[in-house]
Each structure stands twice: as structure tokens, then as C-alpha cells.
Amino acid sequence: MTQPAQTKTYYAMALDPIHVGTGGYRLGRVDNSIAREPGTNLPKLPGTGLSGACRAYSAMVTDRYNWQENGKIYSCAGQGQEDAQRNKAGHCGRHTCPVCVAFGFARDRSGFQGLAQFADVRLLFFPVHSLAGPVWVTCPAVLQDAGLTVNSEPAGNQIRLGTGLAAANNRLNLGWLMLQAEETSFQIQSANLPVPDEILQRSVLVPNKLFAQIVNDNLEVRTSVSINPETGAAEDGALFTYEAIPRSTVFWFPITYLAPQFFTINGQTPSPQENGQPTTVQTVVEKGLTQFEHLGIGGMNTRGMGRLKIFLPEQGG
């Protein structure tokens, strides 16, 4: 029996501060805010941005970024814009194309949604300064959403410390907030979480209701100067601030892979190939995911921002 769909969970760690904006300006205390989940107000990396960047990187590594055939230039990355005057044919839309099969394509009369379905990238462990050094906060609801459980939840407004942390008098500050820690430490019950041990051991479990506040109080707010691209000089009065998710934040996200045999492209079953050899949608997507640690996500990549290390699930897992 073939499963019609299979969902894989991925984990990721920010190698730089990450800014994925909302496109809005001057919302609140900073000029450029980051995207947030509506219900919880927690920062997130929208699935559309993940999918768009992954598409571009998968196209680069499978030689589908810009390629020519019969005098036409195809690009299976991007939005698939066609431009007859410049001989640009957009997405190729073929049932053998590793990128168009995985990420879908746009065509005049027909389109295809793609066999890889992306969701938002969500927080799992968020770094905060404390008197005991850097710690990573998380909470029961966030862990549960990621399919992880803890041995027990903290009571009231108390927190629980990871096994590698000790606090004088069981009191620990998270940023400016001072909290009481319970005697027993907490451990996540998962055999193969690909998160560095140091982060797990220095993690702090906080009550659900405090998590968003602690995260939002400890986001980076950076100040930068707008440079005029023509003169290379700073523009007058062009100082601006922007929010960023800090380096070493840990995230998780699911990708659902749909089985090709339940779909058709131009009357044929999608069968992606690379260099004439059969490949799978998961392989193509994961080749793209490995590029985020070099090429990054979000805006301001030229300012040393946005690189994201993505941990791939173990083969067959």
C-alpha cells in the first residue's frame, strides 16, 4: 500500500540573526517588523518564504535555475513569469522536471500545485541572556506542537531548568524577568532530536503564558543606515531600525510530500529526474534546504544575516 502523503519534521538553527519582514513599515516601535503568528504573537518564518527560497536553491543545484532549449530560456525558479520579447518561457512545467514537480508551476491555462507542501517555520528554543550565561527558553505548548513532550510541566509561574543549568537559590533571570526554578530539572523525551546537546542542557522550560513575552522582550532590534545606491553615500536622515530573530534560535517545521502516483501533469504521472536519472521530490527539496546555511532566508542577507542551518531527518526516518 502506498501512503498518499508523508510528513517529515525538520529542525533548524539560525547561524545569523534572521529578519523575515511583514512588508509593512513603522508598525510599532521599529520601522521593519518581523512576521508573527496571529494567535500567539510569536515570531515565525512564513512557509511561503521558505518555499520560495527553497525552490530557487533546488533549481540552482539541479541546473534548472536558467536553462535553454530550442532557443528558449526556461527558469524553473521564481514565479514563472513569461516574457516573449526576451525569449523567456518561465517554468518548464514538465512531468520530469525536479523543480516543477516538487514546487508546482504556473502556465497559461493549467497549473500544478507541487508535491511538496510547506508550512511556517516555528520557534522551538529561543536564546536569552541570564546571570547563568546564555540559556534557551521553550514552553510546553511549543514543544507539544512540535510533537515533543517533557517529563512534567512547571507549576504556576515557576520554571524548570535543563540538566546542565544551576541557579543560585533556584532563581534565574531571563532578560530582566526574575523567576523561581523548581528543584527538579526537565528533559525532553525524544531519542534523536538533532539539536546541539549544549542547547538542550541549557534550556529553560517556562510557562506557556510567559513564553511570547520573554521572546518578544529579547528580540534583537538593530539600527542601520540607508545607502544611496548611486552615490554610495548615506542618505540624509535615513537611519532605520529593524527586528531580527537572534543567532542560535532553534526552529522546527513540517514538509508534507504527496505521492506522485495520485497526480497527473499533461496526462502523465509526475516522475522527477535529475541528469536523466530518477529522483524523488524529497531528495530535490532537501538539496535546496542544505543551501540555506550558505545563502540564507529573508531580507538583508548582504548584512551578514539570514543563514539557517537545516538538519535533515535521518534516511528512512
Ligand SMILES: [Zn+2]
Ligand atoms: Zn521545470
